Structure formats: C-alpha cells, structure tokens
Amino acid sequence: MKYIKKLIGERIYLSPMGASDEEIEKFTEWMNDFEITDYTARTSQITTYISEKEWLLNTAKDNKNINFNIVELKTDKLIGTISLLKLNHVNRNAELGIFIGDAKFRGNGYGEESINLILDYGFNYLNLHSIFLDVFSINERAHKCYLKCGFKDARYFRDSIFINGKYYDRLGMDILENEFNGNYIKNKNIK
Numbered sequence: 001m002k003y004i005k006k007l008i009g010e011r012i013y014l015s016p017m018g019a020s021d022e023e024i025e026k027f028t029e030w031m032n033d034f035e036i037t038d039y040t041a042r043t044s045q046i047t048t049y050i051s052e053k054e055w056l057l058n059t060a061k062d063n064k065n066i067n068f069n070i071v072e073l074k075t076d077k078l079i080g081t082i083s084l085l086k087l088n089h090v091n092r093n094a095e096l097g098i099f100i101g102d103a104k105f106r107g108n109g110y111g112e113e114s115i116n117l118i119l120d121y122g123f124n125y126l127n128l129h130s131i132f133l134d135v136f137s138i139n140e141r142a143h144k145c146y147l148k149c150g151f152k153d154a155r156y157f158r159d160s161i162f163i164n165g166k167y168y169d170r171l172g173m174d175i176l177e178n179e180f181n182g183n184y185i186k187n188k189n190i191k
Contacts, residue, residue, distance in 0.1 A: 002076070003015035003069060003071045003076060003078070004016055005187065006068065007068070007117045007118070007120075007121055007185050007187070008073070008185065008186045008187040009073070009113050009114075009116070009117050009184055009185070009186060010073075010113060010186070011072065011073055011074070011109075011110065011113060012070055012071060012072055012073055012079070012110055012113055012114060012117075013071050013073050014068035014069070014070060014071070014082065014114065014117055014118065014121075015068060015069045015071050016067070016068060016069075017056065017059060017060065017067035017068060017069050017081065017083075018056070018060060018069075019053060019056040019057045019060060022078065023056060023069065023078065024049060024052050024053045024056060025049070026078055026101065027047075027052050027056065027081070027101075028047055028048065028049050028052040029101075030099070030101035031045070031047035031052060032046075032047055033101075035103065036099050036101060038138075038163050038164070039099070039136060039138075039139045039142065040097075040099060041136075041161055041163070043163065043164075063087075064085075064086060064087050065083055065084065065085045065086070065087065066083060066084045066087065066094075066126075067081065067082075067083040068081065068082050068083065068118070069081055070082055070098075070100070070110065070114045072105070072110075077102070078101075078102075079100055079101060079102040079105045079110060080098065080099055080100040080101045080102065080105070080110070080111075080114070081097075081098065081099060081101070082096070082097070082098040082114045082115070082117075082118050083096070083097040083098070084096060084118060084121075084122055084126070084128075084131070085097050087126070091129075091130075092127060092128050092129035092130065093128060093129060093130040093131065093132065094122060094126075094128055094131055094132075095131070095132055095133060095134075096115070096118065096131050096132070096133040097133070098111060098114060098115060100114075106141075107141065111142075111145050112145050112148060112149060113184070115145070115146070115149045116149060116182055116184040117184050117185060119131060119149065119150070119175065119180050119182070119184075120180075120182060120183065120184045120185050121185065123177045123180050128177065129176060129177050130174055130175070130176050130177070131174065131175055132154070132172065132173065132174035132175075133146065133151065133172070133173050133174070134170050134171065134172055134173075135170070135171050135173060136161055136163075136168050136169070136170055136171075137168050137169040137170070137171060138163070138168050143171065143173075146173050149175070150175045150179050150180055151173040151174060151175045152173060152174060152175065152179070153171060153172075153173055154172045154173055154174045155171070155172035156169060156170075156171055156172070157169060157170040157171075157172070
C-alpha cells in the first residue's frame, strides 16, 4: 500500500489513517499485543478484524479526531499511529494519543519525532493553544519521551488504572503553544 506523505520528518512521515486491509490487519495485531495495550488501557478489550475495520472506518469520518499512521520514510513501513483527539476549536485544545506498534522501532526516537511533527502541525496549522495527554506511572519510557518533547506534568491521579491485578497512577501532562519551539515538518511550503 502506498501511504500519503502529509507531514514529513527526518526518518518518518505521518500519513492520514485509512482502512486498507494492511492497516486493519496490522492494527488488529497490535491491539491484541500486551506490550501495547497494557500502556493504552485496552488490554481488557478483544479486538477482531471486523471490529478494527469498523473503528478505522468510523475514525476516518470523525472530524473531532485527526489520526495519522506513522510510516518509516526509507521503507514506507507502517510502524505506529499518532492522533490529536477530542479537538476543541473553542478552547483550542486536543488530546495526544500515540503508540509505536512495531517493537523494532520502539526506544529509537521514532515516537519523539512523531510527537514533534504533530505538535508542529497542531500549534502552527490547527491553531491549538494546548495539547494534553495521560500516561501511566508504569510507562516510564513514554513519560521521559513526553518530557523531552516539552510536555509538563500537570495533574496526578492515584490508583486510577487497573492492569494485570494491580492499580497504577495516571499522570496528566500538557504543553502550551508558547512552550513549543520547533520546525519539524520538512515539507512545509511557507517557512
């Protein structure tokens, strides 16, 4: 499948999410992988090919969410997904969601590059003022990545998520438009 290069970075690009057979199969696989779902609070859900196809089709029509595939630039390989969810144009904010599905690409800066691309897009093209997210206390690697991208710890919810027989804390983080300074989208026409 050929992906559309909407936001091009150094090693990856973000392509609008669709509902191709390749995407449905890959996301169904990832949504049944504990290494991903334990960090996204979706482990208790059963994801089938049909349910994932319906979700992707509905997502493609939803104008309150912007969903991208993360694709390696060199190989056009689908490696994950990143989204701006719950877009609120009155309050100028949105929630960030991301995961790197392909284990070979985790811990190598692909998440950080993806986040910087979508922050650039959110602040400089969508005119957002604030982008926020939740991260679980058990996901230290993600927390460090978000801090590196400029997010600040904003709120703390004790014992708010139940995973594998234990409760974990949930940390709310955010970044404001004046805290973001970067020019990460390489294919911008107006510099």
